[in-house]
Amino acid sequence: MAQITSGIRSILSHPAIYNFTQNFLGVRKARRLLVRDFFPKDKGLRILDIGCGTAEILEFLPEDIHYVGFDASPEYIEQARSRFGHRGKFFADLVNSAHLDHLGKFDVVLAFGVLHHLDDPEASTLFDIAAQALDQDGQVITVDPCFAPGQSSIAHWLIAHDRGQDVRDEKGYTELASAHFGDISSTLRHDLLRVPYTYQIMVSAKHV
Template sequence: MAQNTSGIRAIFSHASVYNIAQRLVGAEKARTILVKDYFPKSESYRMLDIGCGTAEILRHLPYDLDYVGFDASATYITEACRQFGNRGTFKAELVREAILDQMQPFDLVLAFGLLHHLDDKEGETLFSLARQALKPGGKLITVDPVYVPDQRSLARWIISKDRGQNIRTAEAYQELALSHFTDIKVTVRHDMLHIPYSHLILECRK
């Protein structure tokens, strides 16, 4: 995983600082948009959240959701358990094939802000794991910063300061998805945060 945690970026390893920073830039708005426009309309489904962070997405989801969240940061998972311990299963580890073999398949897999931390090989592994985890007809959603021709210069500059070191063009993200999915919808949005920013949303159907 390619991630710059030097200098000022190191403070985001603390769960409370990370959450505050996320709220300041408008992450709650982004989560609201994501759930409203892209998530299943059903009140009951199984969801795997890969790279779930502190699992703040749960504030926007129905209570009868069957939720499993994985994150490599034990600090983030500790905070997720403290806030939402009765609403899901949380694991401080990376998702692996052996783990998925022990689980029932999911209707939805989410990777919010994860792909731009992964190199191409790691990204292809993510798509492989997501496909393995999904039920037939299930959907993977990825959300990441993106470089596109029509974005504001300030948005491009802000994105360039992200901890993730593999921010791509829309075409490059889609190329990764094509390693394991053929039914892919690509959306670029500039309206998900309070600050100038561009997101690439991939919807990959199994």
């Protein structure tokens, strides 16, 4: 996993500081719009959140979902359990095929802000795991900072200095998904944060 966790970026390893920074930048709005505009509206959705962080997405998800979150940070998972323990299951681990044998199939696999921390082989593994986890009609939703032509110079600078060291352009992300999924939709948003920033939101499904 290619990311910088030293220097000033190290403070983001602390859940409270991470959440404060996210909320200050306006990531709550991004999560809310993601759920509103990109999640299926079916009741009782089964959601696998890979790299769930402190699971703040649950603030915007309906009560009737079945949620499972994985994150490599025990500190983030502890915070998630403290606030949302009644809403789902949380694991301080990297999700793998062995976990899926016990968890069953999902309608949605979410990876919010994960791909840009992964090199190509690691990202391919994530999509492979996601494909295994999905029900036949399910979908993978990924959200990541993205380099884009004509984007704000401030956005480009902020994205270039992200902890994740594998930020890609739109084509780079879609090519990763296309090796595993036949139906891919990509959207660029420049208006989700309080500061200039570009997110790519990608929805990938098995069917065409």
